[in-house]
Amino acid sequence: MTKNYTVAILGATGAVGTRLLSQLEQSEIPVGQIKLLASKRSAGKQLQFHDQSVVVEEATPASFDGVDIVLASAGGAVSKRLLPEAVKRGAVCVDNTSAFRMDPAVPLVVPEVNASALQKHQGIIANPNCSTIQMVAALKPIYDTAGLKQVVVSTYQAGSGAGQRAIQELDQQAQQHLDGQTMTSEIFPVKGAARHYPLAFNLLPQIDVFEPDGSTHEEWKMVHETKKILLDDMDATAIKVNATCVRVPVVIGHGESVYFEVAHPEKMNPTKMKEVLQQAPGVVVQDDPATQLYPQPINAAGTTATYVGRIRADLENQGGYNLWVVADNLLKGAAANTVAIAATLVKNQWL
Amino acid sequence: MTKNYTVAILGATGAVGTRLLSQLEQSEIPVGQIKLLASKRSAGKQLQFHDQSVVVEEATPASFDGVDIVLASAGGAVSKRLLPEAVKRGAVCVDNTSAFRMDPAVPLVVPEVNASALQKHQGIIANPNCSTIQMVAALKPIYDTAGLKQVVVSTYQAGSGAGQRAIQELDQQAQQHLDGQTMTSEIFPVKGAARHYPLAFNLLPQIDVFEPDGSTHEEWKMVHETKKILLDDMDATAIKVNATCVRVPVVIGHGESVYFEVAHPEKMNPTKMKEVLQQAPGVVVQDDPATQLYPQPINAAGTTATYVGRIRADLENQGGYNLWVVADNLLKGAAANTVAIAATLVKNQWL
Incomplete structure (x- = not known):
């Protein structure tokens, strides 16, 4: 039986965040549950995922309880604060900010270029800069x-x-x-x-x-x-x-x-x-x-x-x-690459 | 006594042509008479030179009788056809088109870079491409x-x-x-x-x-x-x-x-x-x-x-x-450089 994943999108209401949602819809990742996280200011907004209306919640460390995959694009400071909390709770995070890109323990991945680097991840994978x-x-x-x-x-x-x-x-x-x-x-x-x-x-x-x-x-x-x-x-x-x-x-x-x-x-x-x-x-x-x-x-x-x-x-x-x-x-340079990294992790069971 | 020059602008009504006119107004070239030349379509239009209203004439070989300096920006085909006629009539031509740029007999000049190349001109000097x-x-x-x-x-x-x-x-x-x-x-x-x-x-x-x-x-x-x-x-x-x-x-x-x-x-x-x-x-x-x-x-x-x-x-x-x-x-890349070439010719008496 295929496992269904609980996926959280951090920064769900931004230019990249909304595209993470649509890319995730089109991906081969079997999504069981979706959580949309953002700042307090955006909490309460509703976004569509397939035929489901999802309410955006304020992101806190506890938001990541039970989450398998985090797709993050809410700015470097937010990633630095919250992704270690998500990893502590067992999630694997694909981060679209520059917060962890240069950390030697963090793979920096474009799947069609260096997917194998994903195997050595320790909970956080970085999405490179768009350019x-x-x-x-x-x-x-x-x-x-x-x-x-x-x-x-x-x-x-x-x-x-x-x-x-x-x-x-x-x-x-x-x-x-x-x-x-x-x-x-x-x-x-x-x-x-x-x-x-x-x-x-x-x-x-x-x-x-x-x-x-x-x-x-x-x-x-x-x-x-x-x-x-x-x-x-x-x-x-x-x-x-x-x-x-x-x-x-x-x-x-x-x-x-x-x-x-x-x-x-x-x-x-x-x-x-x-x-x-x-x-x-x-x-x-x-x-x-x-x-x-x-x-x-x-x-x-x-x-x-x-x-x-x-x-x-x-x-x-x-x-x-x-x-x-x-x-x-916003797609190849951000959302599509981020979701492709997550899909590669799922496909190869590298989570 | 300073000589006053008869200057013709070929292609006077274009984006560069109108700027040739204003650059000429601001230059140190003593202009005795100004002739504005263009295609038949633009003939009859009036443009201002200092406090003088000048009627645009259709450019023909005879237009260059008595002209000392031609500033040309009416396209390569027009320059190829008319500038040799102007030279024949004793004018020196500064051409803003690509018609003559690669001719070994034609200096290609940015005055602050290679003004001395002007000394070997044979009637036509080319203005380089803007870029x-x-x-x-x-x-x-x-x-x-x-x-x-x-x-x-x-x-x-x-x-x-x-x-x-x-x-x-x-x-x-x-x-x-x-x-x-x-x-x-x-x-x-x-x-x-x-x-x-x-x-x-x-x-x-x-x-x-x-x-x-x-x-x-x-x-x-x-x-x-x-x-x-x-x-x-x-x-x-x-x-x-x-x-x-x-x-x-x-x-x-x-x-x-x-x-x-x-x-x-x-x-x-x-x-x-x-x-x-x-x-x-x-x-x-x-x-x-x-x-x-x-x-x-x-x-x-x-x-x-x-x-x-x-x-x-x-x-x-x-x-x-x-x-x-x-x-x-349109200025440094065209009109201003063209007029600066003419001013250098006048100043050094290289006409």
């Missing part, structure tokens, strides 16, 4: 075929990465601009920052806070998460990674211009690259200059694949290649 | 100090680069999206292309047509124009250049994420880089993470400088650096 997930999904088959020496990525990240209210702010700013009014800003680039700037019809080269070295924390995450996922070591020097993260006035769907040098140029060419990408799980190749086919955020939104196009060799540098990678940052 | 101008303005002082081995650039290019009608289309698409309607597209990504896609709230990794090697012509231009300007040789191998060009839903102001390796790492560090950039003509450094100061398109629009920020060393690759470069693509 990292889609990049490693595209790079993994290339890394397996010809190795990687260096990656230089520039991101074009959608406003929804800053949360549900940020989506409304972007729309509001766009309407202000079209009406000839001054755009107002309270969230972008970073909610808690001292200064706010409009994103509509603009570009903001700041995502998350600045590190002492002049990079942003988002850039830091892309460098170190990529290494932890591909090399199982966040400080490894075997692959050099350089990231520039820019917020762009798109609602859903991150774009990435990824330049890289393979370690073994003789093992790779553009045709081969297209082949290994077409065979890669979770990757959809959209690449035909003749018909102007390439990934676009408005087409990726609402789907769970990683789209790759503009595949080409650097004619000036042997072993250098370019890719253009697009994915729905 | 190239702002990048070489930022890279030149670094190249002079520590050399350059490799440049990897990803652009974030504004919709206005596709012309006056494209600006209207972007606004219209944004309003359609906000009203919950399907976005319609007739111009983006490329006016004459078979397929059109919305730019509002989207990203289009195609600017200009595709080359046989899978790059776009915009990317090709950035590679070869950069070399012609910095090395005086479009095919030089001394600097490897790799470009990915993406159209973003911004009205005015291109952003560029520029990664590069200097040839002599011992001659450069981030402090030194900031110093040489601060001293560089035409460059304004906006770089202070503590106060969230970095270049943004909405601040650059309407100005003629090249803004540089996010200056940082690649901690994983000695000699590697990142810059974030923003400029008004």
Whole structure:
């Protein structure tokens, strides 16, 4: 008899939380009972799970009694406080925040890339940053075929990465601009920052806070998460990674211009690259200059694949290649990957 | 006695043309007479030059009789047909199209970078592509100090680069999206292309047509124009250049994420880089993470400088650096640079 799981969603009312619920509905995880947890402010709201109306409860340590799986996306501070409580009560937690990503005891997983890392979990598994997930999904088959020496990525990240209210702010700013009014800003680039700037019809080269070295924390995450996922070591020097993260006035769907040098140029060419990408799980190749086919955020939104196009060799540098990678940052970059991790745990009985 | 020049603007009614007129008003060029030339369709329109109302005339070879300086921005085909006629009549032409840029007899000039190349002109001088101008303005002082081995650039290019009608289309698409309607597209990504896609709230990794090697012509231009300007040789191998060009839903102001390796790492560090950039003509450094100061398109629009920020060393690759470069693509990337070339010719009596 198949076991039915009690699943809790922590942060159920947010931009990612509501998508965790719909992804869970579509997953192969046999859900016996669902618990929707959020802050006191959101408690009492009702959300639909299949044909069942579920009341959102305030998250407390006791909420996790009897829970088998926690899917968390309520911010790093909440995860830090509550997930250890859930683990104490026997739950396995898949966390979409950055709270535990760099903990050596916590696997950082994109299932189609490094599912086997899940086997060593100790109760908490981390979902990588949205911009990292889609990049490693595209790079993994290339890394397996010809190795990687260096990656230089520039991101074009959608406003929804800053949360549900940020989506409304972007729309509001766009309407202000079209009406000839001054755009107002309270969230972008970073909610808690001292200064706010409009994103509509603009570009903001700041995502998350600045590190002492002049990079942003988002850039830091892309460098170190990529290494932890591909090399199982966040400080490894075997692959050099350089990231520039820019917020762009798109609602859903991150774009990435990824330049890289393979370690073994003789093992790779553009045709081969297209082949290994077409065979890669979770990757959809959209690449035909003749018909102007390439990934676009408005087409990726609402789907769970990683789209790759503009595949080409650097004619000036042997072993250098370019890719253009697009994915729905709220699904592939968050909810869908989180649920896919839980489904992999269930399928392999790794809970 | 100072000579007064007869100046003709070819393509006077376009997005760049109107800006050529205002830049000429503000320049030090002593203008005796102004002629505004355009297609038959635009003939008869009136534009203001200082306190004078000037009627736009249809451009024909005879229009250039008695003209000293032609500032051209009416498309490559028009330049190819009419500029040799202007030269025949004794005019010197500064061309903002791509018609003559790769002609070895035609200097390709950003005045603060390679003004001396103007001395060898034979009647036609080319204004580089918008995305190239702002990048070489930022890279030149670094190249002079520590050399350059490799440049990897990803652009974030504004919709206005596709012309006056494209600006209207972007606004219209944004309003359609906000009203919950399907976005319609007739111009983006490329006016004459078979397929059109919305730019509002989207990203289009195609600017200009595709080359046989899978790059776009915009990317090709950035590679070869950069070399012609910095090395005086479009095919030089001394600097490897790799470009990915993406159209973003911004009205005015291109952003560029520029990664590069200097040839002599011992001659450069981030402090030194900031110093040489601060001293560089035409460059304004906006770089202070503590106060969230970095270049943004909405601040650059309407100005003629090249803004540089996010200056940082690649901690994983000695000699590697990142810059974030923003400029008004219609002014610094077009009209202001074109008029600055003409002013340099006049000032040095190189006409």
